[in-house]
Amino acid sequence: MSFRKALLASLALSVISSAAFAQRAKPRGPASPRPAAAAPAAGVNLTAQDMALVVDGLGFPPEVRSRLAADAEERKAFARDVRQMLALAEEAKAAGYAARPGLKLQLELSRSFVLAQTYFKSREQGGANSPDEVAPPAEVEAFFKEPATPAQFEAFLEDYRVNGPNKGKPLTDEQRAELRQHYGRVMLGKRRAVAAGLDRQRRTQLVVMLQQARLLAGAYSKEIGAKFKAEEAEVDAYVAAHPQYDTKPQRAKSEDILRRARAGENFEALANEFTEDPSGKGTGGDLGWFGRGQMVKPFEEAAFTLKAGEVGGVVETQFGFHVIKVEERRAAGEGEQVRARHILIRYNPALRPGRGAPASPREQARAAVEEEKRHRVFDEIANRQRVFVAEDFELGAPGAVTSSAAGDKQLKPGAQPPAPPAGRGTTPRPAPTKPKTGAARPGRGR
Numbered sequence: 001m002s003f004r005k006a007l008l009a010s011l012a013l014s015v016i017s018s019a020a021f022a023q024r025a026k027p028r029g030p031a032s033p034r035p036a037a038a039a040p041a042a043g044v045n046l047t048a049q050d051m052a053l054v055v056d057g058l059g060f061p062p063e064v065r066s067r068l069a070a071d072a073e074e075r076k077a078f079a080r081d082v083r084q085m086l087a088l089a090e091e092a093k094a095a096g097y098a099a100r101p102g103l104k105l106q107l108e109l110s111r112s113f114v115l116a117q118t119y120f121k122s123r124e125q126g127g128a129n130s131p132d133e134v135a136p137p138a139e140v141e142a143f144f145k146e147p148a149t150p151a152q153f154e155a156f157l158e159d160y161r162v163n164g165p166n167k168g169k170p171l172t173d174e175q176r177a178e179l180r181q182h183y184g185r186v187m188l189g190k191r192r193a194v195a196a197g198l199d200r201q202r203r204t205q206l207v208v209m210l211q212q213a214r215l216l217a218g219a220y221s222k223e224i225g226a227k228f229k230a231e232e233a234e235v236d237a238y239v240a241a242h243p244q245y246d247t248k249p250q251r252a253k254s255e256d257i258l259r260r261a262r263a264g265e266n267f268e269a270l271a272n273e274f275t276e277d278p279s280g281k282g283t284g285g286d287l288g289w290f291g292r293g294q295m296v297k298p299f300e301e302a303a304f305t306l307k308a309g310e311v312g313g314v315v316e317t318q319f320g321f322h323v324i325k326v327e328e329r330r331a332a333g334e335g336e337q338v339r340a341r342h343i344l345i346r347y348n349p350a351l352r353p354g355r356g357a358p359a360s361p362r363e364q365a366r367a368a369v370e371e372e373k374r375h376r377v378f379d380e381i382a383n384r385q386r387v388f389v390a391e392d393f394e395l396g397a398p399g400a401v402t403s404s405a406a407g408d409k410q411l412k413p414g415a416q417p418p419a420p421p422a423g424r425g426t427t428p429r430p431a432p433t434k435p436k437t438g439a440a441r442p443g444r445g446r
Helices: 003-007 048-058 062-070 072-094 100-126 139-144 149-164 173-195 204-222 231-243 248-262 267-274 297-303 360-384
Strands: 044-046 286-291 313-316 320-332 337-348 387-389
Touching: 003 100, 003 297, 044 048, 044 231, 048 072, 048 204, 062 072, 072 204, 072 360, 072 387, 100 149, 100 173, 100 204, 139 149, 139 173, 248 320, 248 337, 248 360, 267 337, 297 313, 297 320, 297 337
Parallel strands: 044 387
Antiparallel strands: 286 337, 313 320, 320 337
């Protein structure tokens, strides 16, 4: 997992576990940083002390927190990510998103889970060893006998069924029983948190704010996503301004190799001389036998259209440009296999591949254009909504941040706030596409 993806990990979704006070959720990535605006006269304003409380309250893994504490630039990037998310949330509120029935329920549940987790942690520090000590079963049963509880619980179950891991499938009796126990404990925990004044702690208020902002921003960003799509002319302009994304030299080299191969030069010798596939050096670019579904789609389609002994045209994949020669074809069960060789000319080595799936330089340029458009829009929204988040903040030892003026108390290091068990929103950033490849040999899929 990348460091940036870990920074907003605690804003992912989770369910309170019956075996522990909370169940950790997998992280999702924050957006890339862009400059923040000057502090507004009104709107959302997170001070340096607030940001220290945020980090302390979100319970990052120790290695992530240590890096954040040691690197001022990482803290600035994190603050900018938070600012953009809060800005989208404010825009969503102004557009009436918070009043939408499904999202309204999610926001209410979000606050309940955060308050309950805060209470559970305070009781854990006080010596409670199990959920039953915090929310005894008899009190949970009494809660479900209250007139308003059954309808509220059914609404929760329906939301979980639609948005949770069941993905719309009916809940089993076992799931309903387990969720009933979780729901009862959480709602009792929320009540007791309010009674104890934990909802007035600044740290708790900030975590609630961020959890609810995540939901609102996620819902809003999905509906404005079309604004960020890059036009081909925009990609062309970006490539022209960033020559490292220009693939014409690599294509020209591949075309020249193709010309020589079709003119009769030995393909194996050409492969040994020119291929940039490490496994092809010294083997004449031999890929052995393979069937459909084993190579990335463009490579596969080209190979299976060639006759035995034929050299095809230049094929582009996310790995680079390929010149392909099919040596043999044979039947294999109900399908067919080919034995092929290829010569790979990789893209500009100055391009640093990302941590995700391979992508062609043009697709990388497209992603860069869309990222710029996305952050430009987000920053415009942040300025319009007057959202200010301090970038210059310091972090002490885990759990050491306090705010006596806000009535805040220390929480156990590493505590992670829970969130609704079914989610609509994430930090506004599109998920990378997953190609059918990724093996060490260019062109071969997993």
